[in-house]
Amino acid sequence: xxxxxxxxxxAALYGLISCVLYTVLFFSADRLVAWARATHDxxxxxxxxxxxxxxxxxxxxxxxxxxxxxxxxxxxxxGATSSK
Amino acid sequence: xxxxxxxxxTAFDVAMLFLVGFIGGMVSGFIGSGGAFVLTxxxxxxGVSGIVAVASNICHKFPKALVGAVKRNKYGHVxxxxxxxMGLFAELGMLAGKHAMTGIKHQYGEVGTxxxxxxxxxxxxxxxxxxxxxxxxxxxxxxxxxxxHEATRLARWVQSIHIPGTMMHxxxxxxxxxxxxxxxxxxxxxxxxxxxxxxxxxxxxxxxYILGVPTLMASATELVIAFVMGVGGTMLYAWEGVVDIxxxxxxxxxxxxxxxxxAVGTTYVKEFTVKLVMGIIMVTVLFSRFFYIxxxxxxxxxxxxxxxxxxxxxxxxxxATLALALIAGAVTILVSxxxxxxxxxxxxxxxxxxxxE
Numbered sequence: 303x304x305x306x307x308x309x310x311x312x313a314a315l316y317g318l319i320s321c322v323l324y325t326v327l328f329f330s331a332d333r334l335v336a337w338a339r340a341t342h343d344x345x346x347x348x349x350x351x352x353x354x355x356x357x358x359x360x361x362x363x364x365x366x367x368x369x370x371x372x373x374x375x376x377x378x379x380x381g382a383t384s385s386k
Numbered sequence: 387x388x389x390x391x392x393x394x395x396t397a398f399d400v401a402m403l404f405l406v407g408f409i410g411g412m413v414s415g416f417i418g419s420g421g422a423f424v425l426t427x428x429x430x431x432x433g434v435s436g437i438v439a440v441a442s443n444i445c446h447k448f449p450k451a452l453v454g455a456v457k458r459n460k461y462g463h464v465x466x467x468x469x470x471x472m473g474l475f476a477e478l479g480m481l482a483g484k485h486a487m488t489g490i491k492h493q494y495g496e497v498g499t500x501x502x503x504x505x506x507x508x509x510x511x512x513x514x515x516x517x518x519x520x521x522x523x524x525x526x527x528x529x530x531x532x533x534x535h536e537a538t539r540l541a542r543w544v545q546s547i548h549i550p551g552t553m554m555h556x557x558x559x560x561x562x563x564x565x566x567x568x569x570x571x572x573x574x575x576x577x578x579x580x581x582x583x584x585x586x587x588x589x590x591x592x593x594x595y596i597l598g599v600p601t602l603m604a605s606a607t608e609l610v611i612a613f614v615m616g617v618g619g620t621m622l623y624a625w626e627g628v629v630d631i632x633x634x635x636x637x638x639x640x641x642x643x644x645x646x647x648x649a650v651g652t653t654y655v656k657e658f659t660v661k662l663v664m665g666i667i668m669v670t671v672l673f674s675r676f677f678y679i680x681x682x683x684x685x686x687x688x689x690x691x692x693x694x695x696x697x698x699x700x701x702x703x704x705x706a707t708l709a710l711a712l713i714a715g716a717v718t719i720l721v722s723x724x725x726x727x728x729x730x731x732x733x734x735x736x737x738x739x740x741x742x743e
Contacts, residue, residue: 324635324639327631327632327635331395331632334631334632335392335630335632338392338627338628338629338630338631339392339627340627341624341625341626341627342626342627342628343627346625349624349625349627350624351624351631352445352620352624352629352631352634353445353617353620353621353624355631355635356445356446356448356449356620356631356634356635356638357449359449359635359638360448360449360450360452360453360638360642363638363639363642364449364452364453364456364642366642367453367642367643367645367646368453368457368646370643370646371643371646371647371650376646376647376650377650378460378461378650378653379653379654379726379727379730380730380734
């Protein structure tokens with residue numbers, strides 16, 4: 303099943319961090335909703351929170367999913383270049 | 387102040403959003419856009435209000451597009467300069483589109499905006515979708531699947547125009563093009579994104595047929611435009627406090643798996659396949675809109691009111707057709723990817739055998 307051991311190790315590391323992030327998101331859900339409501343009601347202190355959170359997830363979860371597929375052998379065709 | 391509905395999220399909601407996110411991500415990674423037209427209605431089906439659904443969709447879009455663009459850039463598919471320049475004008479288009487929607491909402495209410503969105507869907511998808519599908523059919527009929535990219539006559543004309551002080555070189559086009567041509571194309575992409583949530587349905591075909599960008603590069607560069615629009619759009623909606631980051635990150639969880647698959651898939655296919663998938667999705671989505679329109683016309687009293695069960699059945703068929711569009715695209719991508727990988731593997735084995743001899 304595992305075609306690339308190095309990628310599998312990186313996937314495991316980033317997967318673990320991603321799980322931690324999603325766990326924190328789950329347990330912070332009420333606070334995040336409260337921030338959104340407060341922003342809507344005029345208190346703009348935490349308006350940037352969704353953007354920062356999204357960037358954090360894109361880096362960690364993006365790395366995890368990339369290494370995940372690589373570990374399973376899903377890689378670009380050899381010599382993949384622009385179609386020109 | 388109006389209270390914003392942030393729903394209680396159930397396990398079913400998580401599973402559904404993850405799955406739709408995965409399929410949408412795969413389509414995005416392959417054709418540069420897609421998924422958004424299903425995600426917004428999918429969230430609204432769960433009880434999310436329209437504005438929160440749109441805002442949360444946009445908030446998931448920019449990180450997804452970022453990851454997809456980074457991945458496809460490794461394959462040499464991304465023209466960053468073109469993406470950023472068009473993205474800038476797309477931001478302006480988004481503002482104009484949002485302003486238009488707000489005006490229509492004040493005048494005709496939510497139903498009015500839904501009818502407006504459907505009319506735009508039909509107009510754009512009918513013209514562009516049928517053109518793209520016809521192009522894919524012509525390639526298939528002529529058997530020129532493997533032929534190198536050739537710019538259209540219109541694109542060659544655009545590339546031949548020289549307007550002093552406005553010219554920029556773009557690697558994907560391999561020529562200098564006046565930025566003045568990029569203004570309406572980027573603007574239209576943004577305006578469409580703000581209206582039907584999928585700017586790429588204009589952006590990608592415009593890059594291919596008007597600017598002469600190869601299909602694989604157009605679909606990848608669209609991800610840069612989507613990123614720029616997504617960041618700007620998210621800031622606007624976040625300022626209003628209507629982004630449900632929980633929904634956005636659940637969808638992102640699935641879509642980042644999917645976008646990697648779609649991106650890798652593009653390295654195993656030719657331009658023809660990308661056009662085929664794009665055309666299939668666009669025409670199927672076009673078809674779906676015809677089931678929603680009678681309901682909007684009925685609610686606006688522009689036709690004799692339809693009864694609730696008829697409206698319900700029409701909406702169900704419309705939603706099912708939307709889902710079919712996405713699934714058809716995803717299946718085509720997976721089949722192309724698996725075929726491409728098998729062919730690639732046998733070619734590699736053949737080459738290795740020749741080397742040994």
